[in-house]
Amino acid sequence: MRIVMKFGGTSVADAERIRHVAALVVSATAEHNVVPVVSAMDQVTEMLLDLADAAASGNSMQAEALLKAVRDKHLAAAYALGAQQAVTALLERLEGLVRGVLALEELTPRARDAIVAFGERLSCAMLAHVLGARAMDGREAGIVTDDHFGEADPLMDLSMYQVGQSLGPLLDAGERVVVTGFVAANQHGVTSTLGRGGSDYTATILGAALRADEIWIYSDVDGLMTADPRSVPDARLLARLSFAEAVEMGKFGAKSMHPRALEPAAAHGVPVRMRSTFKPEHPGTLISDKQAEGGAGAEGGRVSIVRCVPMLKNLAMVNIGGAAMIGRPGSASEVFAALAGQRVNVHMICQSVSEAGISLVVGGGQLDRAKGALEKTLRGVGSPRTIEVVPNVCVVAAVGSGMRGTRGVAARIFTSLARAGVNVIAIAQGSSEMSISIVVEASAGPLAVRAIHDEFSLGS
Amino acid sequence: MQVTLVGFGVVGRALAGQLRDQHALLERLTGGAVVLAGVCDTRGCAVAPRGLDIDALLAHKATGQSVGSFSSSTGGEGAIARGFDAGFGPAQFVAAQGRLAGDAGPRVVVESGPSDLKHPAPAVENLLAAMRSGLHAVSVNKAPLAVAMAALLEAAAHNRVQLRYSGTVGAGTPVLALARQAALGDRVLGVRAIINGTTNFILHRMASQDEAFDAALAEAVRLGYAEADPSNDIDGVDTAMKLVILANHLHDLRDGGHRPSYADARVQGIRGLSLALIREARARGKTIKLLGSIDVDGGLKVEPTEVDAGGPMDTPRNVNAVCLSLERCGEVTLVGRGAGGPETATAIVRDLVDIARVHRGG
Numbered sequence: 001m002r003i004v005m006k007f008g009g010t011s012v013a014d015a016e017r018i019r020h021v022a023a024l025v026v027s028a029t030a031e032h033n034v035v036p037v038v039s040a041m042d043q044v045t046e047m048l049l050d051l052a053d054a055a056a057s058g059n060s061m062q063a064e065a066l067l068k069a070v071r072d073k074h075l076a077a078a079y080a081l082g083a084q085q086a087v088t089a090l091l092e093r094l095e096g097l098v099r100g101v102l103a104l105e106e107l108t109p110r111a112r113d114a115i116v117a118f119g120e121r122l123s124c125a126m127l128a129h130v131l132g133a134r135a136m137d138g139r140e141a142g143i144v145t146d147d148h149f150g151e152a153d154p155l156m157d158l159s160m161y162q163v164g165q166s167l168g169p170l171l172d173a174g175e176r177v178v179v180t181g182f183v184a185a186n187q188h189g190v191t192s193t194l195g196r197g198g199s200d201y202t203a204t205i206l207g208a209a210l211r212a213d214e215i216w217i218y219s220d221v222d223g224l225m226t227a228d229p230r231s232v233p234d235a236r237l238l239a240r241l242s243f244a245e246a247v248e249m250g251k252f253g254a255k256s257m258h259p260r261a262l263e264p265a266a267a268h269g270v271p272v273r274m275r276s277t278f279k280p281e282h283p284g285t286l287i288s289d290k291q292a293e294g295g296a297g298a299e300g301g302r303v304s305i306v307r308c309v310p311m312l313k314n315l316a317m318v319n320i321g322g323a324a325m326i327g328r329p330g331s332a333s334e335v336f337a338a339l340a341g342q343r344v345n346v347h348m349i350c351q352s353v354s355e356a357g358i359s360l361v362v363g364g365g366q367l368d369r370a371k372g373a374l375e376k377t378l379r380g381v382g383s384p385r386t387i388e389v390v391p392n393v394c395v396v397a398a399v400g401s402g403m404r405g406t407r408g409v410a411a412r413i414f415t416s417l418a419r420a421g422v423n424v425i426a427i428a429q430g431s432s433e434m435s436i437s438i439v440v441e442a443s444a445g446p447l448a449v450r451a452i453h454d455e456f457s458l459g460s
Numbered sequence: 461m462q463v464t465l466v467g468f469g470v471v472g473r474a475l476a477g478q479l480r481d482q483h484a485l486l487e488r489l490t491g492g493a494v495v496l497a498g499v500c501d502t503r504g505c506a507v508a509p510r511g512l513d514i515d516a517l518l519a520h521k522a523t524g525q526s527v528g529s530f531s532s533s534t535g536g537e538g539a540i541a542r543g544f545d546a547g548f549g550p551a552q553f554v555a556a557q558g559r560l561a562g563d564a565g566p567r568v569v570v571e572s573g574p575s576d577l578k579h580p581a582p583a584v585e586n587l588l589a590a591m592r593s594g595l596h597a598v599s600v601n602k603a604p605l606a607v608a609m610a611a612l613l614e615a616a617a618h619n620r621v622q623l624r625y626s627g628t629v630g631a632g633t634p635v636l637a638l639a640r641q642a643a644l645g646d647r648v649l650g651v652r653a654i655i656n657g658t659t660n661f662i663l664h665r666m667a668s669q670d671e672a673f674d675a676a677l678a679e680a681v682r683l684g685y686a687e688a689d690p691s692n693d694i695d696g697v698d699t700a701m702k703l704v705i706l707a708n709h710l711h712d713l714r715d716g717g718h719r720p721s722y723a724d725a726r727v728q729g730i731r732g733l734s735l736a737l738i739r740e741a742r743a744r745g746k747t748i749k750l751l752g753s754i755d756v757d758g759g760l761k762v763e764p765t766e767v768d769a770g771g772p773m774d775t776p777r778n779v780n781a782v783c784l785s786l787e788r789c790g791e792v793t794l795v796g797r798g799a800g801g802p803e804t805a806t807a808i809v810r811d812l813v814d815i816a817r818v819h820r821g822g
């Protein structure tokens with residue numbers, strides 16, 4: 001089989017783990033044609049972003065300190081792995097860039113991408129060294145994006161073609177490669193990064209372009225669970241999931257992939273397996289087109305309508321009320337424009353149970369910004385409206401493709417919540433009809449998850 | 461309009477001649493003078509922002525030399541020529557054309573190199589280099605479209621330039637545009653197409669003269685319908701490349717699915733086809749044609765297939781036919797002459813005029 005294997009930051013966090021990952025690749029190579037994709041070492045992306053910002057603000061002390069931390073971290077691993085030559089060369093290039101930014105005290109999104117990309121370049125160089133493989137960045141692998149630096153969108157058809165052209169022949173000739181995740185380039189070869197979905201996205205693009213048999217996403221968890229085991233002790237690992245279910249789960253963060261990263265795999269029908277670096281023998285969770293044996297949602301012989309109950313924490317809700325809100329064209333778009341202007345990420349739009357109006361769920365840390373933006377916008381309009389804030393909420397979701405077209409699911413969910421004494425603040429149904437999300441008070445979150453989990457007998 | 465030609469063979473030279481002969485007409489149709497701003501062949505290139513001297517260039521090429529050694533003294537105002545080397549080939553030449561001085565009109569690169577399905581990558585790269593540099597692109601070369609049509613169309617959209625290829629199927633007969641026009645507003649159930657003149661000539665000859673395959677092929681070569689190495693035609697490769705382009709041209713009128721590429725086509729040619737099969741078909745009122753077909757699920761197939769003798773698909777000699785099965789309008793068949801240097805050049809002119817019109821409009 002041809003397998004794309006992606007290793008996240010924790011899987012390559014130090015020399016020992018890089019060796020472990022290399023051993024995984026080597027043992028898989030005995031059987032399969034393997035394309036490893038690697039993220040930056042744990043924490044490094046954040047360090048590089050801070051470094052870029054420090055340099056841009058002319059803070060040379062902080063920039064030097066961060067540069068030293070990046071250097072030390074990589075050199076420590078590199079010496080242990082004997083990869084100091086490749087790593088030193090890369091670190092020198094990084095330093096050159098940082099000095100340029102320091103001198104100019106200006107950081108374009110393009111320069112930021114050039115700096116951040118070094119995280120993956122460095123880890124890739126080390127893993128490639130251990131494997132005796134060729135280190136390739138996303139550009140060399142053929143991934144082409146638009147010019148939206150920091151959050152670039154792949155030109156997907158062009159990338160499919162170019163990856164086939166560049167990597168295809170190398171793999172057919174049996175050459176070993178390691179590819180940087182996250183890093184790509186625009187059509188003129190200028191480094192860009194993929195933003196949301198990051199290295200997972202790289203892996204699925206390569207998997208689709210190379211017509212891989214499977215894409216293995218390694219991380220520090222065994223796979224996807226029916227619920228967070230910290231809230232639900234009897235949560236189980238999901239052996240199989242459909243792409244649609246995984247996309248839905250990804251919207252609720254959890255440990256799933258970003259929906260964007262699942263797209264290429266789903267579009268080309270390449271199954272994705274989420275598995276643990278630390279338990280290589282464990283098959284993990286297989287996300288594929290095929291439904292589990294025995295029809296929708298079968299899991300170990302049982303058929304379930306709801307497959308899992310993810311929870312999104314640290315959120316806040318904003319209710320915008322007032323009669324003038326309803327039916328007035330443009331009011332919703334004004335609200336969203338105001339929030340977008342302040343770069344507030346709206347997680348969920350829902351109908352409040354108590355009142356007509358718009359209710360929005362935003363990140364807890366963005367609440368003040370959201371409130372400020374809304375007050376400023378709505379004050380100008382002159383019609384009577386209220387902005388009410390509910391801090392400390394969470395969103396609990398029931399996800400499963402079997403929910404589509406099955407009657408009575410919502411009723412079962414609300415009955416179980418009522419029985420558990422959970423107060424429902426707001427609800428929303430996903431447009432796919434594959435999820436129902438419920439806003440509850442933060443403290444009631446785990447209880448709500450357990451209630452739904454039990455109602456649909458998802459536990460072991 | 462500045463036109464740059466990559467490939468200066470039968471088609472490229474026919475186009476140059478037409479640009480010279482129809483200068484006034486083209487200026488009217490495109491809203492500005494159309495000049496040949498650059499040309500390359502395998503060995504080198506010649507460039508003149510205000511237009512190369514076409515007569516002198518054709519005479520130079522006719523001596524067997526590369527355009528890369530075209531004398532700058534006779535080449536037209538400001539003409540320069542150079543040979544290619546390891547660091548400067550067709551793709552670099554194309555990119556440089558994007559930085560050429562000159563009029564404000566549209567700039568177009570025409571890919572008219574050989575349709576080499578075994579090595580399509582250089583032509584893909586020429587077209588990408590053109591579009592990356594902000595130049596519109598025309599291809600009469602089928603190979604890059606057959607393997608990378610989706611990628612090329614995406615690059616065109618991303619760079620806000622046009623990619624046109626009307627000469628790739630049917631050449632003089634605008635098969636692609638007519639087929640699309642016929643299918644618009646209806647639903648395509650299937651397509652059957654005779655789009656390779658050489659094989660149709662052979663099959664027609666076998667049927668009408670009761671001649672064996674080898675003899676009919678020899679006759680096709682003698683009359684210039686087939687090349688010395690006819691493999692591309694008789695093995696179905698040329699038909700399949702055109703079929704892929706046709707399927708892509710109709711793609712958005714279908715219900716979805718991937719844009720097909722050459723790898724998706726099942727291809728069987730007519731090499732060594734037995735005369736007995738044709739005789740036997742004839743006895744039943746049928747004849748055998750090399751058909752490219754698109755089925756209702758979008759599957760692509762090239763294979764010798766029986767059609768009704770005397771029916772609309774029983775075309776003589778090298779005449780092409782494309783039959784669309786439409787849900788509402790039934791069968792629509794387009795018939796016309798296919799390849800030929802001058803015919804293909806007119807197809808390029810058609811594309812140039814369209815590009816100028818759209819370019820002006822936005």
Ligand SMILES: NC(=O)c1ccc[n+]([C@@H]2O[C@H](COP(=O)([O-])OP(=O)(O)OC[C@H]3O[C@@H](n4cnc5c(N)ncnc54)[C@H](OP(=O)(O)O)[C@@H]3O)[C@@H](O)[C@H]2O)c1
Pocket residue numbers: 466467468469470471472500501502503526550572573574575576582600601602627628631799800801804
């Ligand atoms: N002829 C037709 O009736 C017809 C109809 C429809 C479509 N087409 C297509 O039109 C294209 C041109 O056909 P043609 O009959 O003109 O072919 P041709 O006479 O063989 O000419 C090919 C030209 O391309 C040049 N060339 C070859 N490889 C090249 C490369 N890598 N880079 C740059 N230039 C290169 C050749 O250079 P040199 O001069 O140095 O050899 C020559 O000038 C083909 O793709 C063909 O399939 C032809």
